[in-house]
Amino acid sequence: MCGLGGIFNREGKRIAGNDIITMARMMRDRYDGRGGGFAGYGIYPKYAEYYALHLFFRDEEAKEATEEYLKDRVAIIKDEEVPMRSVKEIPKENIVWRYFVEVPHKFRSRKDYLAQEEDYIIDTVFTINDEIDGAFVASSGKNMGVFKATGMPDDVAKMYRVEKYKAYCWITHGRFPTNTPGWWGGAHPFNLLDWSVVHNGEISSYGTNRRYLEAHGYKCRLLTDTEVVAYLFDLLVRRQGLSIRTAAIALTPPFWKHIDKMPEPKRSIYTALRMTYAPAMLNGPFAIIVANRDTMVGLNDRIKLRPLIAAKSGEFVYIASEEAAIREIQPELEKLWAPRAGNPVIARLHDDVREEVIH
């Protein structure tokens, strides 16, 4: 059991972290304290064009080894410790450091640069997570960051001083882990480049999804099913260019009995998507919120085994596991509804929020 929350300002107006902390706190009965976290978009306006790498280091050795490696991969524009408070409920397991980096020209001609700069960064992240003992990349996007640890979300927020950051998109998660031991890296949100994911439930197709992703070069090392969601969005949306709506059809496709009744060309399209993306399909009970620099998406499994509520009030869009979490920060709402199973609710910058009807 876990709880999710998300706040998105459609005009890109940044707000302090207090509201998202309140949302997280409202759902505390859904957590057991073994993981909590936040992701904020727009928090580093002065360094907006650099990749902001948030790293956990178990010790100084890990930090040194990582910096050695990074020097040869990217240009570090600025780096510093992420300001933290000490909170007695969360023993400090890691040094948390942030690096604002870019890929300088001299590296772009290298043979391992890879076709896109983003793949190069992903490769860098996977190498650190895989090969440098005691080092872990919590987030690697631009002008955004993930703050997470093993603890209740409000304690995590207090530790990272989340209330002091301002973002136009916030997502949060509190954990009740079922499969893996609590470690800072195992808390949500999971991040890859600009993609952050929070997830409630269990992905029973994990073994199938993981092997599909590994064949596409993603390394699933985090011992938890949620990471496949982030990588699937990166693969389908960023690399293959599917729209979020189409990616949702691939991940939570309608049942064959409905596809069989669709008119053409819709029927061929949905059949083609289902046939091609069979190993990407997500099975099991889940509610997820996925965020990117210009979007926030909420999605349920096909038979709605986990709760999810969406709401809108002026420029703000809210998604959460429980209505009460939304009402606590915004009692007056223009619209509040529970999206249908398998239909993504998509909020976009400078656009409206919409439930895409797939089911």
Place this chain on the structure above:
Amino acid sequence: MKFSESNLRGDSMAATLEKARVSREGEFVVIDAKGMHYRELNELIVRVIEEGAKKLKLINVNGQRFIADGLRGDYYIEIYGVAGDDLAAFANGPTIVVYGDVQDGAGNTMNAGKIIVHGNGTDIIGHSMRGGKIFVRGHVGYRVGIHMKEYREQVPVLVIGGTAGDFLGEYMAGGRIIILGLERLETYPEIVGDWLATGIHGGAIYLRDTIEEDKLGYGAKFEELTDEDYAFLRREIEEFCSYFGGNAEEIMKAKFTKVVPLSHRPFAAMYSDSKEAGH
């Protein structure tokens, strides 16, 4: 588990009552639930009832769970705000009026009593209900009325003014569900979702609309309504209108569909062993 013990420091009830903003308003005992954890709120409800309260008003409720769970007796409780998960679960007699929405599981395994919701509900409302009634003005979510039962004279009833999602009445073993479809959702305007009454083996579902046969789940079939059915519908719709307004006469004018089980043992033929097959 997440209960903050500090709220109940000081053992005396009086101390708690002072801290917890309890007051009187005519025959009602009013509790301001703002910022209260559900443990605290529910303890307080139990205590004021033990002290003789028969009518309660809970204000500034927002997401507190388990309100009135296991409550026996015909107490009257008004809730202002969003009632959290499992409202009146296992309840045995109280009447609860919610001026707001309810979350998952309202009326879970309720034995007797009434819940009246002036808003919407989410999933598994009335799960395993054995008696009592639930009226919801707006829409409800998935698996509503799942495994509702009947027992002797107890026949639970669920009346929904808007629409319901997939798996309505799944495994129903008894009881009655009425969906009026007076309001419809933008993204899915149908009166109910798929797999309607899948696994039903008792009870009946009435829809104020016609639906395609392929919406029926396993073991369900359509049946013509009898005069008794219409009389029953009329009574329930009149009660519905008494809470939420509307004209029962007008509502009754539409075409109703009735869904019932094919049999009490829909899966008897499914299993066999080699001896039965004669080998």
Place this chain on the structure above:
Amino acid sequence: MVRNFPPDFVVRVDKEACINCLRCTRECPFGVHEYDKEKKKWKRHHEKCVACLRCAYMCPTQAISIERSPMEYSPHPVWTNKVRKDIKTQAETGSVILTAMGNELPYLNYFDHLVLDACQVTNPSIDPLREPMELRTYLGRKPEKVDLEEYDGVELKTKIAPNLKLETPIMFAHMSYGSISIEAQLSMARAAKEVGTYMGTGEGGMHRDLYPYADHIITQVASGRFAVHEEYLKRGAAIEIKIGQGAKPGIGGHLPGTKVTAEISETRMIPEGSDAISPAPHHDIYSIEDLSRLIYALKEATRYRKPVFVKIAAVHNVAPIAVGIIRAGADAVVLDGFRGGTGAAPQVHRDHHGIPIEAAIASVDQRLREEGIRHWGSIIASGGIRSSADVAKAIALGADAVYIGTAALIALGCTVCKKCYTGKCPWGIATQVPELRKRLNPDEGARRAANLLKAWSHELKEILGALGLNSIESLRGNRDRLRGVGLSDVDLEVLGVKPAGR
């Protein structure tokens, strides 16, 4: 010298129950029951009994019992009864010992050492009787991604190669007309059509009685090229090139001329009475690029409208071979494990060549993924699939679908007496003798074959439900849902499965 001594079985008759109807003398095709009408005496030729149980089954008073003969050689663990008998037979005849059905040696059965997960608490089980559960499977080549053009409406720009659509991931294996009767094939064809799956013709061509079911039939192009005519190729739903089979990897086949009846002659398009020989290799395939040439020749001949599969026996190098097959243009690779059945094979080949299907599936699936081409073709597995549990495990290891051969025949009445090659099948299945064929009514056969598929499909749904999955694609290659019990570390590594407890 008496053959088959000591006899394997003895026929015991309850004299009080026996009413002397003489039915057993008519039912047994092997000549076990003999009644001397003059002397009113029975002679039971125990050494001819193969324990097909036909007589016991048909006896109106259930008076007959077939038992293992208590007579044995003096026991020896190395020189078992069977070993001694085989040597004596070969000393007598100087020939290769022939047998039928699948491998009988007690090699480890991996399926019996794999267990499936179930959901508890952290993930709910799904109830297949009431909630949706999808088994639909597409076999064939899939695109890497789907290109859509989204404007006002949406247009699908990606062309998808032809695929077979199955409503359940279980198909009837190729068993040729000649090795089995038309009645047996009709039973399976009708059942395949009813359930929404496919059956294979085997290498004997497509009998005209099967034409109404052609949409549900996969035609086979084997080394003998029997019946391979462009109409035949165009008639079925897909084409399968048979390179080998699990029961007799590396060798061909032989249907003696005496068995090439008029109907078989017509269906296989060879002269009546002439031997039907299937050479070991296709004589136009001596290397992988030759296979590619044949695949494309078939695709050209059918205008790229039908998927082309390639079937191989599972052997040591199965992973790179399968990769080669997929790269050569096959839309699916069919892996037949060493427990695959046959109507006739030399015993030494049946029991000593080939590898288990479980290991084959795991290594082929893994290798294709490593090369990034798993989506270029489907994996179909066969060879000793006995139950829905085996089907589920095969899929979890990486298969897209399975073929069932022996199991399908058992559904039609076969009792696995292993005498298919005699052509005297008492159940009317592996025979061309008209009196024996009459014993299999295709209506009844179709009903039973369809029942088997439906029962297993239903069980598969229950299995998926217990795993918290509502769609078969989420089980495919999902090794995480399997655990090994009593397997060595190396076995676990090959299968890609963790030991129970981890």
